[in-house]
Amino acid sequence: MSYKYIAPIKPLTTGSIKLLLIIASPCINGNLLVCTLKCFKMLIVSILKSSVKNNPEINMYLTLLALHSLVRWFVLASLLFAIFWAYRGWLFKKPFRAFDDRVRHITATIAHVQLVLGLWLYFISPVVSYFVHHFSEAVHERQIRFFGMEHVTMMLTGIIIITIGSVKAKRKTTDQEKFKTMAIWFSIALLVILSSIPWSFSPLISRPNFRPF
Ligand code: HEM
Structure with a gap:
C-alpha cells in the first residue's frame, strides 16, 4: 500500500474512549499483555478505517469488490436456472x-457483466498489483497467486464456454x-466457475459470501 493511503491520525472520539475503556478492562485483572495488544489492534483498525473512508481510490476498489462478490450470485442463479431449463426442454422434447x-x-x-467487473477489478486491485510487481515472490504465495492468475484464468475460461x-x-x-447445446456447455461452464470461487468455507482461499458496500 503506498504512502498516500495513510491518513493523519484523528483525535480520539468519546466512542473510541469508551471502547478503549472496555478493551482496557483486562488490565484490571492484571493481563497487561492482552490489554496492550487489543489497544494496539484497535488503534491500527481505527487508523485504517479513517484512511479508507477518505480515499476515493480505495472506496472505488471496495465498492467494485462488493459488487463483483454480489454479482457472483446472479451468475450462479442464472446459470443454474438455464441449465435446469435446458435439460427440461431437451429431455421432455x-x-x-x-x-x-x-x-x-x-x-x-x-456472465459478461461479471467479466467487465472482474477485468476492471483486476486493474485496480492492490492484490493483483502486488502480484504483478513482485511476481517471483508472489507466485509462491497461494492467496496472491490465486487472484493474480488462477481465478482470472478459470473464470475467463468459464465465461468463454x-x-x-x-x-x-x-x-x-x-x-x-438448441436445448442440448445449452445444457452441455452451460453445465461445463458452471463446474469451471464453481471450482474457482473463493468460497467462505474453503480452507484454501476464503472470502466472505456477502461483502457490505
Ligand atoms: C463468473 C465469473 C466470476 C465469478 C463468479 C467471480 C467471483 C469472485 C468472488 C466471489 C471474488 C471475491 C470477492 C470478495 O473478496 O468479496 C472475486 C474476486 C476477484 N475477481 Fe472474480 N469472479 C469472476 C470472474 C472474474 C474475472 C473474469 C476476473 C478478471 C478478469 C476476476 C477478477 C477478480 C479479482 C481481481 C478479484 C479480487 C482481487 C482482490 O481481492 O483484490 N473475476 N471474484
Missing part, C-alpha cells in the same frame, strides 16, 4: 420458444439441438 431464447441470452449477459455455448445454441436449427 419441448419446443424452443422466445422465453427459452431469453433465458440463454440473459445468462450470457450476466458460456459465450460459445450460447452462440452455438442460437445457431442450431432444431429445438432439441
